[in-house]
Amino acid sequence: MVDESGDFEEVNIEVVDVMIKMDNNHDSENEWISLNSNQKIINLLDLTGGVHEVLVDKFPIPTGTLKQIRLVLGDHNTIVVKNNLDVGETHDLKTPSAQQSGLKLKVDTVIEEGFTYDFVIDFDVDKSVIIAGKSGNINLKPVMRVTTAVSSGIIEGTVLPSDEPVVASVINTKETPGTEDDEVISAYTNYTGDFALWGVPTRTYEVILTPIDSNSKYKVTTIADVEVTNGEITVIEPAIELALKTGTITGKILNKNVVVTASTIIDSNVMRADTNTEGVFLLDNVPIGVYKITLTPAKGSGLAIIELNNEEVREDETNDLGAITLPDA
Incomplete structure (x- = not known):
């Protein structure tokens, strides 16, 4: 599991289990296979700069088409947000129905005998955390994407100055008219300026580096012609100097x-x-x-x-x- 982006101090989710469903079209609970994931609480905002969390190390699964992955959450989901005094306050994250039925992700990957498959779940914090209007409740309605390492690559790089918080992103343009289904793959830099974009399909991209602070003295900086190959890590070298406004x-x-x-x-x-x-x-x-x-x-x-x-x-x-x-x- 990796994180895309988010504007909070902490976003903590409790992962209870990871389950899969093969190509049987029935939606019966008996069709789901538990991967025996270790129960753990994960701060999604720790997953930057190439850091990731292993939910399931190794587990034998049947051959055929893996249709869906289900992420089951527990009740101990919290968020830390700074108040007017710049002090972090912890709030419960409400997760409607997530604990009961789990969060289903469409995969549709053919599993062949004798191969190892790595699946990456990318959790979009910005879109997943919703602050309710009058109630003041903070709800977790997860927006996630799942990719297979064998059918995608990773882009890594370092941004200077390292103390300038930045969102790195690429746009995965779908082969369809219009831009409604274009996919933005993004990640924060960490405290050393490093970032990693996971699950990027094979193609040549423009990497966009956007300072988080709209009043930053640095402007949006782009790196063109970054080529991604399935199953490989593309490292942008040398370190990227942000352009000044x-x-x-x-x-x-x-x-x-x-x-x-x-x-x-x-x-x-x-x-x-x-x-x-x-x-x-x-x-x-x-x-x-x-x-x-x-x-x-x-x-x-x-x-x-x-x-x-x-x-x-x-x-x-x-x-x-x-x-x-x-x-x-």
């Missing part, structure tokens, strides 16, 4: 026959640009933020240095400082 600062110096250097300090580094023949300067690809802009005339010009404070740079926008005349020194 940037903008531009410009202005025009009205003093004639003088070169002026516009500069600012970004993370202890100086960015500078000289005026052109028309007196225009351009500081391009400046990370979003608020800066002090220093305008320094060439030596011997007889003009004074001036500083412009609190100049804001917004994403994909140009801050035009307008026409500027430097005073005499």
Whole structure:
């Protein structure tokens, strides 16, 4: 079992059993085979960066078509959410009918004698946890997908900076008109910036890296042409540097026959640009933020240095400082 994504402190589920149903079309309880899974409580948010939880290690199953897998949950399902004081509070997760009938996943995989099959259950936390309106109850209505390792691959990578929480995702485009049934496969990075996308069908993908914080100084970054092969792990190397949100600062110096250097300090580094023949300067690809802009005339010009404070740079926008005349020194 692995986790896709979620915006909580903990999401704990109690797994009681894993069961399978072969190609008999009857829905009788007698047709389900228990795989004798160990009963355990799992925090789904621990399952990031390639970490997974083994529910059933090895179990012999009949040959034929494995139609469904059933995940049976217990009563000890909880969620931890931070309150207004930034303190984690534990709430019960209501799981309607899950404990009685289990959560059924369609598989339809042909099982042949002498082979080992690995099945990966991907639990989408974002879509599975529902906060009820007036009641305040938090319900668990699991949204999961199951894949077979032999018919899918894994994408792994590392995102820098590692302390920037990110969701990595790919879109599995179905061979049908429209996008309604397209499947998003996603996973959080862990505290070291690592992520793993499990159960990705063979194809070439664009990996999308989206900062969780909408106010992040980093923008959505994409890695193209990532090829996935069934049964293999594709590692994106080297580590992926998130692209900064940037903008531009410009202005025009009205003093004639003088070169002026516009500069600012970004993370202890100086960015500078000289005026052109028309007196225009351009500081391009400046990370979003608020800066002090220093305008320094060439030596011997007889003009004074001036500083412009609190100049804001917004994403994909140009801050035009307008026409500027430097005073005499």
